[in-house]
Amino acid sequence: MNLPTQPYKGARDFYPDDKRQQNYIFNILKSTVRSYGYEEYDAPMLESIDLYLAKSGKEIISDQTYSFVDRGGRAVAIRPEMTPSVSRMVAARRQQLAYPLRWFSLPNLWRYERPQRGRYREHWQLNVDLFGAGGINADLEIIVLASALLKAFNANDSMFMIKINHRKLLNIALLDYLKLEKKQSDSIIKLIDRRSKIEASEFIDQLDLILDTSQKQDLVSERLLELLDINDINNLPEFLKTQNETIELNELFNKLHDEGVTNFEFDISTVRGFDYYTGIVFEVLDNDPENNRSMMGGGRYDGLVGLFGVDPVDTVGFGLGDATLSNFLIGHNLMPPIKNDIDIYLAVIGNQHAASRSIAASLRKAGLNVAVNLDDKRIGDQIKTADKKGINYVLILGEKESASNKFTLRNLSTSEEQVLSIENIIELIK
Amino acid sequence: MNLPTQPYKGARDFYPDDKRQQNYIFNILKSTVRSYGYEEYDAPMLESIDLYLAKSGKEIISDQTYSFVDRGGRAVAIRPEMTPSVSRMVAARRQQLAYPLRWFSLPNLWRYERPQRGRYREHWQLNVDLFGAGGINADLEIIVLASALLKAFNANDSMFMIKINHRKLLNIALLDYLKLEKKQSDSIIKLIDRRSKIEASEFIDQLDLILDTSQKQDLVSERLLELLDINDINNLPEFLKTQNETIELNELFNKLHDEGVTNFEFDISTVRGFDYYTGIVFEVLDNDPENNRSMMGGGRYDGLVGLFGVDPVDTVGFGLGDATLSNFLIGHNLMPPIKNDIDIYLAVIGNQHAASRSIAASLRKAGLNVAVNLDDKRIGDQIKTADKKGINYVLILGEKESASNKFTLRNLSTSEEQVLSIENIIELIK
Numbered sequence: 001m002n003l004p005t006q007p008y009k010g011a012r013d014f015y016p017d018d019k020r021q022q023n024y025i026f027n028i029l030k031s032t033v034r035s036y037g038y039e040e041y042d043a044p045m046l047e048s049i050d051l052y053l054a055k056s057g058k059e060i061i062s063d064q065t066y067s068f069v070d071r072g073g074r075a076v077a078i079r080p081e082m083t084p085s086v087s088r089m090v091a092a093r094r095q096q097l098a099y100p101l102r103w104f105s106l107p108n109l110w111r112y113e114r115p116q117r118g119r120y121r122e123h124w125q126l127n128v129d130l131f132g133a134g135g136i137n138a139d140l141e142i143i144v145l146a147s148a149l150l151k152a153f154n155a156n157d158s159m160f161m162i163k164i165n166h167r168k169l170l171n172i173a174l175l176d177y178l179k180l181e182k183k184q185s186d187s188i189i190k191l192i193d194r195r196s197k198i199e200a201s202e203f204i205d206q207l208d209l210i211l212d213t214s215q216k217q218d219l220v221s222e223r224l225l226e227l228l229d230i231n232d233i234n235n236l237p238e239f240l241k242t243q244n245e246t247i248e249l250n251e252l253f254n255k256l257h258d259e260g261v262t263n264f265e266f267d268i269s270t271v272r273g274f275d276y277y278t279g280i281v282f283e284v285l286d287n288d289p290e291n292n293r294s295m296m297g298g299g300r301y302d303g304l305v306g307l308f309g310v311d312p313v314d315t316v317g318f319g320l321g322d323a324t325l326s327n328f329l330i331g332h333n334l335m336p337p338i339k340n341d342i343d344i345y346l347a348v349i350g351n352q353h354a355a356s357r358s359i360a361a362s363l364r365k366a367g368l369n370v371a372v373n374l375d376d377k378r379i380g381d382q383i384k385t386a387d388k389k390g391i392n393y394v395l396i397l398g399e400k401e402s403a404s405n406k407f408t409l410r411n412l413s414t415s416e417e418q419v420l421s422i423e424n425i426i427e428l429i430k
Numbered sequence: 431m432n433l434p435t436q437p438y439k440g441a442r443d444f445y446p447d448d449k450r451q452q453n454y455i456f457n458i459l460k461s462t463v464r465s466y467g468y469e470e471y472d473a474p475m476l477e478s479i480d481l482y483l484a485k486s487g488k489e490i491i492s493d494q495t496y497s498f499v500d501r502g503g504r505a506v507a508i509r510p511e512m513t514p515s516v517s518r519m520v521a522a523r524r525q526q527l528a529y530p531l532r533w534f535s536l537p538n539l540w541r542y543e544r545p546q547r548g549r550y551r552e553h554w555q556l557n558v559d560l561f562g563a564g565g566i567n568a569d570l571e572i573i574v575l576a577s578a579l580l581k582a583f584n585a586n587d588s589m590f591m592i593k594i595n596h597r598k599l600l601n602i603a604l605l606d607y608l609k610l611e612k613k614q615s616d617s618i619i620k621l622i623d624r625r626s627k628i629e630a631s632e633f634i635d636q637l638d639l640i641l642d643t644s645q646k647q648d649l650v651s652e653r654l655l656e657l658l659d660i661n662d663i664n665n666l667p668e669f670l671k672t673q674n675e676t677i678e679l680n681e682l683f684n685k686l687h688d689e690g691v692t693n694f695e696f697d698i699s700t701v702r703g704f705d706y707y708t709g710i711v712f713e714v715l716d717n718d719p720e721n722n723r724s725m726m727g728g729g730r731y732d733g734l735v736g737l738f739g740v741d742p743v744d745t746v747g748f749g750l751g752d753a754t755l756s757n758f759l760i761g762h763n764l765m766p767p768i769k770n771d772i773d774i775y776l777a778v779i780g781n782q783h784a785a786s787r788s789i790a791a792s793l794r795k796a797g798l799n800v801a802v803n804l805d806d807k808r809i810g811d812q813i814k815t816a817d818k819k820g821i822n823y824v825l826i827l828g829e830k831e832s833a834s835n836k837f838t839l840r841n842l843s844t845s846e847e848q849v850l851s852i853e854n855i856i857e858l859i860k
Contacts, residue, residue, distance in 0.1 A: 002739030011474030037801025309432030371467025
């Protein structure tokens with residue numbers, strides 16, 4: 001019986017062409033966050049399952065996590081997200097670290113779910129976190145950086161929208177303004193989080209199941225729906241407009257404007273799935289309706305590090321998934337063709353293999369990437385191989401060239417040939 | 431109950447200092463293999479367990495693999511090695527690819543075992559493979575590249591040793607020269623593979639258990655031990671010296687000399703654990719006895735791609751583990767101090783936060799990495815924070831500086847201060 005050649009369901013193979021595209025995207029992400037002073041960290045791909053049970057929303061741990069018991073009897077999970085790991089690392093060195101920490105990572109994460117457009121079982125997520133900084137300046141930096149990441153790919157403001165909320169303001173709206181019970185409020189928050197994925201009528205049906213008769217008479221449903229549709233913070237009901245959280249949001253919005261970030265809106269229905277947010281929350285959405293999943297999401301979560309028995313650390317951060325970003329870049333024509341990074345294919349005629357190795361060594365010493373032909377294929381076939389690989393230059397080496405130290409360099413995209421010395425070839429290609 | 435802050439047993443957290451060192455090492459590895467024309471690929475971290483059952487030595491799959499059944503009932507494994515995945519990928523596009531393929535990857539791999547020096551449950555391994563090229567030129571390139579990788583870290587020949595064998599020559603020695611039964615030969619190959627990890631007396635005891643009385647009378651043990659200690663191919667018994675495999679090895683050795691690789695020796699006891707090698711096999715060992723594990727190992731395995739029901743593809747390649755390499759670099763003083771890649775810490779006096787963001791933006795536009803102070807700490811404390819992070823330059827911004835557009839730049843390693851314009855600062859730091 002032959003082995004199947006497909007990858008594991010919902011996961012992707014990256015052939016060199018795919019990997020080059022991924023590297024292009026990852027390099028821009030990394031250099032942009034580095035320019036804001038963020039430093040890279042990493043953590044193991046397996047963690048004790050307790051780490052996720054303590055922090056994540058229940059949905060994540062029960063259905064979507066890859067968990068198993070290791071050979072030593074430990075219950076472990078393949079990381080479904082990075083935030084618990086990084087919180088653990090900060091807690092472990094709570095006293096020694098120099099705050100604020102600006103940390104980033106680009107891990108692969110796993111979630112067990114039905115594969116679909118923009119969703120894979122294995123995906124990569126840029127995680128950006130600012131530890132040990134409370135206040136608006138930190139929230140501002142994080143949102144400006146989220147926007148800068150897309151602009152680094154030449155995106156403009158019309159291509160994406162940042163939706164911003166304050167997690168506590170939503171609580172106040174549900175508990176104090178609409179006067180719901182805590183249990184009702186929790187159910188409604190979960191329902192709001194699913195709102196974009198379900199029909200409007202289903203949303204209302206579900207809402208009806210949560211509300212009691214007197215609330216229905218008070219038109220709580222209608223007032224909630226009105227609230228969820230507000231995208232100008234100045235249109236909030238007076239009771240909510242005067243809350244500290246609203247004042248804080250207004251200050252943040254003014255500063256975002258000052259920093260040239262204007263493509264955002266207030267959205268009290270932006271919840272973010274996780275239970276652990278304590279302040280601002282935001283999502284970045286592609287304006288292309290074909291790619292309607294959130295590309296980035298984050299906010300302030302000041303309580304997580306404290307779960308490890310150390311003093312809490314003010315924290316704000318976000319995650320950015322590779323699949324929706326890639327759809328965004330392709331959808332808006334922001335993905336340039338990525339060239340093969342092999343500079344030269346060294347074609348060999350006759351018994352010039354030893355000479356080809358010595359020429360390749362000289363070219364490499366000058367910083368060029370060089371692939372050498374190893375067998376005795378016809379020269380035409382060697383050139384075809386280089387072309388199929390997307391390598392632009394072929395250097396042709398036969399007995400004559402070896403003796404004269406002048407080589408034919410063929411540019412495969414223009415079909416031009418030049419006869420050049422090694423020094424000239426290095427100059428030309430660099 | 432507080433959550434524990436340690437990582438999963440046998441796995442490592444990478445704080446920014448650690449990650450910078452890892453990035454330093456990985457960048458050199460990647461740029462070196464790229465200079466030889468190798469292209470990066472990647473595959474999912476989970477694979478069907480069948481992939482490993484079909485190919486690996488039994489030991490690997492039974493005791494050391496992280497395997498479990500996913501929520502859909504699929505038996506999967508976290509990859510313990512990359513070779514099965516890459517063979518699967520080549521098989522899937524057997525007809526479309528332009529051979530030879532020069533492919534590399536730098537995946538994290540998992541193995542369940544007792545953590546010890548140079549061995550972790552999660553480790554990274556550079557995998558370098560050349561598909562679709564048989565013959566000595568391909569074997570040569572792979573071994574020269576293995577050597578070039580260490581030389582790229584400024585290692586010299588006296589620091590490491592390459593041991594080379596031909597897997598078929600060992601078979602001939604056991605079956606035809608020592609006239610062992612196939613079953614005995616298989617057991618002895620496994621025993622030889624463990625030889626460096628056990629006492630000499632245990633090796634002989636185990637050998638005695640495998641051999642029968644007549645073989646003992648024929649002094650097969652003694653003859654085997656003599657054979658295993660030969661490290662000059664010319665000292666092989668005549669019967670083995672005239673085999674094609676020996677002639678091939680001699681040709682390879684001559685070419686290695688021509689390429690300037692001289693720190694190798696013939697070693698018929700170099701086996702490599704995996705069953706799938708079909709030609710040359712080699713290991714690269716640190717000459718430092720404190721780091722006595724193999725740093726790299728590989729060889730020719732022409733049969734793997736064919737297991738997927740396509741025509742076989744000639745393949746030669748090797749793997750290099752991060753932990754033993756890191757021990758090698760540290761042991762031979764080849765690991766330089768790695769500086770923080772944040773260029774400037776922007777210290778802010780008084781209400782200059784908005785100004786600090788605009789200055790940071792100018793510096794970033796010029797390609798510098800800039801971290802900005804976000805709160806109202808005393809200037810001395812801000813400088814201490816920068817120092818603790820290992821950032822070399824602090825730019826000091828107060829009301830006066832903001833008005834004059836001249837800023838104090840403090841070099842923390844020399845304690846010198848200069849008053850400079852933004853343009854001058856950019857020039858100085860670049």
